[in-house]
Amino acid sequence: MELGTFGAILKYAMEIEQEVNKFYESAASVAKDQELVDKFKELHKRGEKRLKTLERVRRENVTEMILEPIVGLDSDDYKIETEISETGLIDTALSIEKTLHGFYSEAAIKIEFLIEAMYAFELLAEANERAVGILS
Amino acid sequence: MSSGLEVTILVEVVKNYINGKWVESKAKETRDVFNPATGELIAKTPMSTAEETLEAIAAAKVAYERWRRTPVFTRVRHLNRIRDAFEENFEELSKILTMEQGKAIDEARGEYRRTIENLECATSIPSLQMGYNTEDIAAGIDEMVIKQPIGVFFCVAPFNFPGMVPTWFWPFAIGVGNTYIVKPSEQVPLSQVKQFEIIHELGLPRGVLNMVHGGAEAVNTLIESPDTVGMSFVGSTPVGKLLYKKAGEHGKRAQVQAGAKNFLTIMPDADIERTVPALITSFYGCAGQRCLAGGVLLAVGDIYEPLKEALVEAAKKYSVGNGLEEGIQMGPLASKRGMETVLGYIENGIKEGAELILDGRGIEVPGHPGGYFIGPTIFDKVTRDMTIAKEEIFGPVIPIVQVKDLEEAIDIVHANPYGNASSVFTSSGKIAREYQYRVKAGNIGINIGVVAPIATFPFSGMKDSFFGDLHGQGQDAVDFFTENKVVITRWF
Numbered sequence: 001m002e003l004g005t006f007g008a009i010l011k012y013a014m015e016i017e018q019e020v021n022k023f024y025e026s027a028a029s030v031a032k033d034q035e036l037v038d039k040f041k042e043l044h045k046r047g048e049k050r051l052k053t054l055e056r057v058r059r060e061n062v063t064e065m066i067l068e069p070i071v072g073l074d075s076d077d078y079k080i081e082t083e084i085s086e087t088g089l090i091d092t093a094l095s096i097e098k099t100l101h102g103f104y105s106e107a108a109i110k111i112e113f114l115i116e117a118m119y120a121f122e123l124l125a126e127a128n129e130r131a132v133g134i135l136s
Numbered sequence: 137m138s139s140g141l142e143v144t145i146l147v148e149v150v151k152n153y154i155n156g157k158w159v160e161s162k163a164k165e166t167r168d169v170f171n172p173a174t175g176e177l178i179a180k181t182p183m184s185t186a187e188e189t190l191e192a193i194a195a196a197k198v199a200y201e202r203w204r205r206t207p208v209f210t211r212v213r214h215l216n217r218i219r220d221a222f223e224e225n226f227e228e229l230s231k232i233l234t235m236e237q238g239k240a241i242d243e244a245r246g247e248y249r250r251t252i253e254n255l256e257c258a259t260s261i262p263s264l265q266m267g268y269n270t271e272d273i274a275a276g277i278d279e280m281v282i283k284q285p286i287g288v289f290f291c292v293a294p295f296n297f298p299g300m301v302p303t304w305f306w307p308f309a310i311g312v313g314n315t316y317i318v319k320p321s322e323q324v325p326l327s328q329v330k331q332f333e334i335i336h337e338l339g340l341p342r343g344v345l346n347m348v349h350g351g352a353e354a355v356n357t358l359i360e361s362p363d364t365v366g367m368s369f370v371g372s373t374p375v376g377k378l379l380y381k382k383a384g385e386h387g388k389r390a391q392v393q394a395g396a397k398n399f400l401t402i403m404p405d406a407d408i409e410r411t412v413p414a415l416i417t418s419f420y421g422c423a424g425q426r427c428l429a430g431g432v433l434l435a436v437g438d439i440y441e442p443l444k445e446a447l448v449e450a451a452k453k454y455s456v457g458n459g460l461e462e463g464i465q466m467g468p469l470a471s472k473r474g475m476e477t478v479l480g481y482i483e484n485g486i487k488e489g490a491e492l493i494l495d496g497r498g499i500e501v502p503g504h505p506g507g508y509f510i511g512p513t514i515f516d517k518v519t520r521d522m523t524i525a526k527e528e529i530f531g532p533v534i535p536i537v538q539v540k541d542l543e544e545a546i547d548i549v550h551a552n553p554y555g556n557a558s559s560v561f562t563s564s565g566k567i568a569r570e571y572q573y574r575v576k577a578g579n580i581g582i583n584i585g586v587v588a589p590i591a592t593f594p595f596s597g598m599k600d601s602f603f604g605d606l607h608g609q610g611q612d613a614v615d616f617f618t619e620n621k622v623v624i625t626r627w628f
Contacts, residue, residue, distance in 0.1 A: 010462075059223070059245070064243065064588060066586070068413035
């Protein structure tokens with residue numbers, strides 16, 4: 001689905017963050033290795049903050065004067081897989097973080113006219129990049 | 137999972153808010169309130185009587201004597217609390233706004249952002265209300281100006297920005313020590329009802345802020361009462377002129393923001409890629425129902441053909457639907473009557489010889505057969521004498537007029553009686569400066585499609601778009617709501 005408005009982008013971001021949150025919560029309970037459990041717990045904890053950031057961005061950074069149409073961003077390009085399987089947890093998590101990194105990096109460019117929102121997206125993308133490092 | 141589209145509306149006939157209490161109106165006459173996306177009846181607005189309007193005025197008058205003595209920081213702390221509460225209820229407020237007015241949810245959020253910014257600006261009143269003084273205007277004699285509150289003010293609000301417009305006024309009015317009565321648009325009362333429900337919980341002293349629903353009887357009573365001191369109005373020019381005259385006859389201050397026909401001039405050196413989205417937002421944002429919406433596109437010289445092509449392409453992609461659905465770019469018209477008026481203008485454009493190159497009539501929005509939708513519409517080959525080039529359409533219609541140069545564009549702008557806003561799109565600083573310098577409009581945009589002043593600036597307007605001296609928002613609002621009292625002192 002084309003994400004043609006600021007609200008549509010934020011709604012999609014919140015939906016995938018919620019999905020990711022659920023994934024990390026389940027992954028932490030399923031993983032056998034304690035180090036991995038701790039990592040997943042940490043990433044789950046991070047998720048709540050990310051959702052709050054997105055809610056704040058949606059509330060505070062919408063600028064009525066320049067609500068211009070956004071083109072070239074499609075949610076189909078950023079689908080994530082959150083199925084839990086004991087053996088593939090790390091791979092799934094890595095794929096999620098890489099997808100989210102791509103989504104926020106691209107979305108940040110699309111909303112560059114809302115500079116605060118763009119900055120928030122860049123920070124979210126950076127956090128995804130760090131998560132890739134932690135998981136690798 | 138919730139679709140996010142559900143908003144529970146508890147009201148049937150909405151109540152007045154007088155002296156800190158919710159009061160059922162005694163009015164026999166009501167007006168139906170519809171969800172413009174579905175055509176469903178969602179509430180009824182009472183046409184309050186003169187008697188109950190006088191009750192609100194009396195409450196505000198009594199409250200004024202105590203409120204004006206309330207320390208200024210205490211007054212603005214109330215505004216801060218309201219601001220915080222609006223922030224906490226941001227999503228619900230935005231959804232109610234969309235449900236009763238129709239605009240896309242992003243636009244409703246944008247409106248509430250600006251609502252909150254007005255409150256934030258008004259919390260600077262301890263600074264904005266400061267007077268000034270000069271020592272020794274004669275030997276040992278000093279002179280000062282004190283900016284004092286005056287009494288009971290009121291506003292008559294429009295249907296297109298039911299959440300924000302009252303906050304151009306009342307936060308400043310009560311912040312400086314006046315008391316206030318809001319008369320919401322009878323077409324869209326629910327945003328104000330929700331705001332007052334929130335405010336009710338916050339302990340603002342009784343009678344400081346009141347709300348009376350209704351129509352002509354309520355408005356006439358507010359103007360004619362000897363106990364009110366001033367009016368702010370936002371609406372059409374014919375009604376605005378009438379009320380401005382009436383306010384003058386009764387010795388009231390008045391600021392009247394009226395109709396508009398905003399000309400957007402696109403110079404040959406404009407950046408088409410950046411200009412087209414700005415034009416689309418200007419003409420189609422809020423389904424064209426902004427007093428700052430683009431009214432006519434003046435394409436200068438060679439840019440005419442490529443601009444037209446790019447505009448049609450972008451307009452075709454603009455999504456129309458229920459504003460509560462995320463991703464929808466344009467909602468319905470706010471009322472059936474409004475939709476019929478716009479359809480009438482489209483018919484008129486065809487009849488007068490303009491070429492309809494994108495027809496938004498009869499657009500089908502799945503699941504919303506009763507909605508008041510008109511899709512993006514573009515007229516080409518419009519001439520300056522056509523009705524659609526002169527009158528405010530208040531709908532998603534772009535009339536394109538081809539002009540030869542800047543002189544002709546400015547001549548067309550100046551021939552129109554309105555002067556709310558006008559923009560030029562250009563890469564030339566010289567042309568931009570020329571436009572800003574010469575064009576008689578209150579709000580000028582340089583590469584801006586929606587010239588909406590932020591809360592610290594006045595919402596300006598000229599010619600038939602504004603009657604009065606001081607505008608809403610910012611320092612202008614503070615000056616409107618205060619009297620400059622001069623004090624000259626000598627101590628023996």
